[in-house]
Amino acid sequence: MSSEARPIQGSGAMTPPPDSAGSPRSPLSPESLRPPGCRHRERSPSPMRGYLIPSPLPTRRTRTFSATARAAEGPVFTGVCKCFSRSKGHGFITPADGGNDIFVHISDIEGEYVPVEGDEVSYKICSIPPKNEKIQAVEVTITHLNPGTKHETWGGRVVSS
Numbered sequence: 001m002s003s004e005a006r007p008i009q010g011s012g013a014m015t016p017p018p019d020s021a022g023s024p025r026s027p028l029s030p031e032s033l034r035p036p037g038c039r040h041r042e043r044s045p046s047p048m049r050g051y052l053i054p055s056p057l058p059t060r061r062t063r064t065f066s067a068t069a070r071a072a073e074g075p076v077f078t079g080v081c082k083c084f085s086r087s088k089g090h091g092f093i094t095p096a097d098g099g100n101d102i103f104v105h106i107s108d109i110e111g112e113y114v115p116v117e118g119d120e121v122s123y124k125i126c127s128i129p130p131k132n133e134k135i136q137a138v139e140v141t142i143t144h145l146n147p148g149t150k151h152e153t154w155g156g157r158v159v160s161s
Contacts (some may be wrong), residue, residue: 003092049116071138078122078143082144086152093137103128104137111141112153118146 082101084091089106102125109115123137145151151159 039042056072067126068138070079071124074124074126076122076124077137078120079137081117081142081146082119083094083117084115086114093123093140102135102137104140108136108138109140113145113159115140115142115144116146116149116151118149120144120146 004064031094057153063108078096079093079102080096082092083095084104086106091105092101094101102123104115108123113119113123120143121137121140122143126138128134128136149160151157
Protein backbone atom coordinates (compact mmCIF):
# COMPACT_ATOMS: atom_id res chain seq x y z
CA MET A 1 0.00 0.00 0.00
CA SER A 2 2.90 2.37 -0.57
CA SER A 3 1.57 4.28 -3.59
CA GLU A 4 -2.16 3.85 -2.97
CA ALA A 5 -4.58 5.62 -0.65
CA ARG A 6 -4.61 3.94 2.73
CA PRO A 7 -7.01 4.09 5.66
CA ILE A 8 -6.35 6.43 8.57
CA GLN A 9 -5.92 4.30 11.65
CA GLY A 10 -9.26 3.83 13.42
CA SER A 11 -11.38 6.07 11.18
CA GLY A 12 -12.01 4.12 8.02
CA ALA A 13 -11.27 7.27 5.94
CA MET A 14 -8.79 7.18 3.13
CA THR A 15 -5.72 9.42 2.87
CA PRO A 16 -3.65 10.00 -0.22
CA PRO A 17 -0.22 8.45 -0.50
CA PRO A 18 2.65 10.23 1.28
CA ASP A 19 4.71 12.79 -0.61
CA SER A 20 8.36 12.22 -1.57
CA ALA A 21 9.51 13.19 1.95
CA GLY A 22 7.44 10.35 3.43
CA SER A 23 4.94 12.48 5.40
CA PRO A 24 1.22 12.04 4.72
CA ARG A 25 -0.64 14.80 2.85
CA SER A 26 -3.97 16.32 3.86
CA PRO A 27 -7.14 14.35 3.09
CA LEU A 28 -8.57 14.60 -0.42
CA SER A 29 -11.89 16.14 0.68
CA PRO A 30 -13.96 16.86 3.81
CA GLU A 31 -16.18 13.90 2.91
CA SER A 32 -13.22 11.57 3.32
CA LEU A 33 -13.01 12.54 7.01
CA ARG A 34 -16.56 11.38 7.81
CA PRO A 35 -16.97 7.96 9.35
CA PRO A 36 -18.56 5.37 7.06
CA GLY A 37 -22.35 5.29 7.23
CA CYS A 38 -22.60 8.95 8.31
CA ARG A 39 -24.97 10.76 5.95
CA HIS A 40 -24.65 14.52 5.58
CA ARG A 41 -27.87 16.45 5.03
CA GLU A 42 -27.50 19.51 2.82
CA ARG A 43 -28.89 22.76 4.26
CA SER A 44 -31.75 24.29 2.38
CA PRO A 45 -30.80 27.47 0.52
CA SER A 46 -32.05 30.56 2.33
CA PRO A 47 -32.37 33.85 0.48
CA MET A 48 -31.29 35.69 3.66
CA ARG A 49 -28.27 33.51 4.50
CA GLY A 50 -25.69 36.09 3.40
CA TYR A 51 -27.48 38.99 5.08
CA LEU A 52 -28.26 37.67 8.54
CA ILE A 53 -25.75 38.57 11.21
CA PRO A 54 -26.03 38.13 14.94
CA SER A 55 -27.46 41.29 16.42
CA PRO A 56 -25.82 42.77 19.50
CA LEU A 57 -28.74 45.17 19.96
CA PRO A 58 -30.60 44.53 23.19
CA THR A 59 -34.36 44.38 22.73
CA ARG A 60 -36.74 44.94 25.58
CA ARG A 61 -36.76 41.19 26.11
CA THR A 62 -32.96 40.80 26.30
CA ARG A 63 -32.05 44.06 28.07
CA THR A 64 -30.81 43.64 31.60
CA PHE A 65 -32.82 44.99 34.51
CA SER A 66 -30.05 47.43 35.45
CA ALA A 67 -29.91 48.89 31.93
CA THR A 68 -33.70 49.28 31.94
CA ALA A 69 -33.58 50.99 35.34
CA ARG A 70 -30.84 53.41 34.21
CA ALA A 71 -32.82 54.29 31.08
CA ALA A 72 -36.02 54.83 33.09
CA GLU A 73 -34.24 57.27 35.41
CA GLY A 74 -32.78 59.26 32.52
CA PRO A 75 -34.16 62.44 30.94
CA VAL A 76 -36.84 62.47 28.24
CA PHE A 77 -35.72 63.67 24.80
CA THR A 78 -37.76 64.71 21.78
CA GLY A 79 -37.19 64.16 18.10
CA VAL A 80 -38.73 63.30 14.77
CA CYS A 81 -39.04 59.82 13.27
CA LYS A 82 -36.65 59.77 10.31
CA CYS A 83 -37.70 56.31 9.12
CA PHE A 84 -39.21 53.13 10.49
CA SER A 85 -39.69 49.74 8.84
CA ARG A 86 -42.23 47.49 10.49
CA SER A 87 -41.04 44.51 8.43
CA LYS A 88 -37.40 45.00 9.48
CA GLY A 89 -38.37 45.87 13.05
CA HIS A 90 -36.33 49.02 13.46
CA GLY A 91 -35.86 52.62 12.42
CA PHE A 92 -34.15 55.89 13.30
CA ILE A 93 -35.04 59.07 15.15
CA THR A 94 -33.53 62.49 14.41
CA PRO A 95 -33.03 64.32 17.75
CA ALA A 96 -34.68 67.75 18.07
CA ASP A 97 -31.44 69.24 19.41
CA GLY A 98 -29.41 67.95 16.44
CA GLY A 99 -26.75 65.30 16.45
CA ASN A 100 -26.54 61.80 15.04
CA ASP A 101 -29.65 59.74 14.32
CA ILE A 102 -30.64 57.33 17.08
CA PHE A 103 -31.56 53.71 16.51
CA VAL A 104 -34.99 52.48 17.70
CA HIS A 105 -36.10 48.85 17.89
CA ILE A 106 -39.71 47.77 17.40
CA SER A 107 -39.87 46.35 20.95
CA ASP A 108 -39.22 49.81 22.42
CA ILE A 109 -42.19 51.60 20.83
CA GLU A 110 -45.08 52.39 23.15
CA GLY A 111 -48.60 53.19 22.06
CA GLU A 112 -51.13 52.22 19.44
CA TYR A 113 -49.54 53.38 16.17
CA VAL A 114 -46.60 52.31 14.05
CA PRO A 115 -44.36 55.40 13.65
CA VAL A 116 -43.96 56.90 10.18
CA GLU A 117 -41.60 59.50 8.79
CA GLY A 118 -42.27 62.92 10.29
CA ASP A 119 -43.98 61.83 13.52
CA GLU A 120 -42.82 63.72 16.61
CA VAL A 121 -41.69 61.37 19.35
CA SER A 122 -40.41 61.46 22.91
CA TYR A 123 -37.90 58.88 24.11
CA LYS A 124 -35.24 57.98 26.62
CA ILE A 125 -31.83 56.59 25.74
CA CYS A 126 -29.96 53.43 26.63
CA SER A 127 -26.42 52.39 25.69
CA ILE A 128 -25.79 49.45 23.38
CA PRO A 129 -23.42 46.75 24.66
CA PRO A 130 -20.77 45.39 24.47
CA LYS A 131 -18.69 48.58 24.37
CA ASN A 132 -21.54 50.94 25.28
CA GLU A 133 -20.26 53.48 22.74
CA LYS A 134 -23.55 53.83 20.86
CA ILE A 135 -27.06 54.54 22.08
CA GLN A 136 -30.56 53.48 21.17
CA ALA A 137 -33.96 55.01 21.92
CA VAL A 138 -36.18 53.27 24.47
CA GLU A 139 -39.67 54.01 25.78
CA VAL A 140 -40.50 55.73 22.47
CA THR A 141 -43.91 57.42 22.41
CA ILE A 142 -45.46 59.26 19.46
CA THR A 143 -46.43 62.72 20.73
CA HIS A 144 -47.77 64.20 17.47
CA LEU A 145 -48.79 62.27 14.37
CA ASN A 146 -47.50 63.68 11.08
CA PRO A 147 -50.57 65.41 9.57
CA GLY A 148 -51.71 64.24 6.14
CA THR A 149 -50.22 60.76 6.42
CA LYS A 150 -51.83 57.38 6.90
CA HIS A 151 -50.97 55.64 10.13
CA GLU A 152 -51.31 51.97 10.84
CA THR A 153 -52.11 50.45 14.21
CA TRP A 154 -50.15 47.44 15.41
CA GLY A 155 -53.29 45.41 14.69
CA GLY A 156 -53.24 46.42 11.02
CA ARG A 157 -56.04 49.01 10.94
CA VAL A 158 -55.21 52.07 8.79
CA VAL A 159 -56.13 55.54 10.11
CA SER A 160 -55.74 58.87 8.27
CA SER A 161 -54.44 61.78 10.33
